[in-house]
Amino acid sequence: MVFNLFTWLESTGLSKSINESLYAFAYIETVHLLALAVLGGATLLVDLRMLGLGLREQRVTDLARIAKPWLDWSLFLVLLTGFLLFLSLAASKYYVHFYFWVKMYFLAAAIVFTYTYRQWVINGGEEKANSGAGRLAGAMSAFLWAGVAFAGKAIGYIS
Amino acid sequence: MSIMNFLTWVDNLPSSIALRESTWTYPVIESVHSVGIALFFGVLLFWDLRLMGFGLRRVPVSQVWARLSPWFTLGAAIMVATGLLLFFSKPLFFWGNVYFRVKLITLVLAALNIGAFHLGIEKRLAQWDTAVETPGAAKLAGGSSILLWGLVIVWGRLIAYNWYPPLF
Numbered sequence: 001m002v003f004n005l006f007t008w009l010e011s012t013g014l015s016k017s018i019n020e021s022l023y024a025f026a027y028i029e030t031v032h033l034l035a036l037a038v039l040g041g042a043t044l045l046v047d048l049r050m051l052g053l054g055l056r057e058q059r060v061t062d063l064a065r066i067a068k069p070w071l072d073w074s075l076f077l078v079l080l081t082g083f084l085l086f087l088s089l090a091a092s093k094y095y096v097h098f099y100f101w102v103k104m105y106f107l108a109a110a111i112v113f114t115y116t117y118r119q120w121v122i123n124g125g126e127e128k129a130n131s132g133a134g135r136l137a138g139a140m141s142a143f144l145w146a147g148v149a150f151a152g153k154a155i156g157y158i159s
Numbered sequence: 160m161s162i163m164n165f166l167t168w169v170d171n172l173p174s175s176i177a178l179r180e181s182t183w184t185y186p187v188i189e190s191v192h193s194v195g196i197a198l199f200f201g202v203l204l205f206w207d208l209r210l211m212g213f214g215l216r217r218v219p220v221s222q223v224w225a226r227l228s229p230w231f232t233l234g235a236a237i238m239v240a241t242g243l244l245l246f247f248s249k250p251l252f253f254w255g256n257v258y259f260r261v262k263l264i265t266l267v268l269a270a271l272n273i274g275a276f277h278l279g280i281e282k283r284l285a286q287w288d289t290a291v292e293t294p295g296a297a298k299l300a301g302g303s304s305i306l307l308w309g310l311v312i313v314w315g316r317l318i319a320y321n322w323y324p325p326l327f
Contacts, residue, residue: 022322030316033196034309041201048230055226058218066214070204146194153190 006090018088025088028081035077036149042070043114043141046122050129050138060129064122075111094155103151110144163327166250178248185248192241199234200308202227210276210301212293219288220297253318255325262314269307276300 009015018024045067048054055063086094094100118137121128128134169175178185208214209223246253253259280287280296287294293301 026317026320030313033193033316034200034312037196037200037312038204039201040197041204044198044202044230045205054230055215055218055223057222057226058215062217063215067205070214145197149194149197150190153193154186157186 003091003095006095009087009090010092012087014084015087015090018084025085028084032078032081032085035074035081038070038074039078040145040149042067042074043145047138047142050121050134052135059126060122060134061125071114097155099151099154103148103155106144106147106151110141110148113140113144162254166254169247169250175248175250178244185245188241188244188248192238192245195234195237195241196312197234199231199238200312202234203231203308204305206231207301207304210293210297210304212291212298216291220284220293221288251325255327256318257323257326258314258317258320260326262311262318265307265310265314269304269311272300272303272307276304 018028045054046060046064049056049058049060049063118141121133121137124133129137178188205214206223206227209216209218209220215223276297280294280300283294287297
């Protein structure tokens, strides 16, 4: 079922044109990496603060408000470029790759965590953000996104 | 001894060979190098944006520096350490790669930009520490930093692609 979907995705014209281009995959990957770096900074700015590190004179809610557009847009760009990379070799490389699935589970967990629990802590105001709930949100967020990045890097190596 | 002789000597060192032929060590070093980008560039971005009058614009520049610079400096230290190890494992490959050469030049420009900022407009920081609208020189330093470090990442990623024959 999933394999059939991936096979169909890989057979699309867009997938074929990425594969046939000498440069497309590399350029998309480069944008993916730049967007990943921005995403890392936007999430760390708030995660560090919730852990009592970084800009600790500032309010968590103020930092989260400033980081939000960077977080949302970099995540959008990471997902868009990531989907294009995935599309090019959906069935033949990614479906069969252990670390692709590890990365997808980490990614799903990171996105859900960021926009549910972590956002709930931030919305709860300073008292909640500076409590154990905030420290948990900051540590889990940093851990899950690092997991996405490391598993993603492993896709390029281990087959 | 010419640079080629030196790099050939490094390339033949047992430790260099062991590193490039390792199953796990090389990939792990490269992974730390690329994940370090998020710590370095991602955190640095908010410092550069502050210099340009964006992002943390209500926070004093000196406070952004005090709180964020340890983190992007740590990121930079990780990048340099892992980067040197990667170069050590394949010196001839990297030296012959056009994107590696361009990356080195861009790194020098990025370093000059840092030097110009610290020797220039930062000397008068007391006058604009809390300013939302930062001086033109600070805006230029912040914008140049984002551009140059972004290019360093781009060139670094493209080193992996063998589009051109070695330069020697």
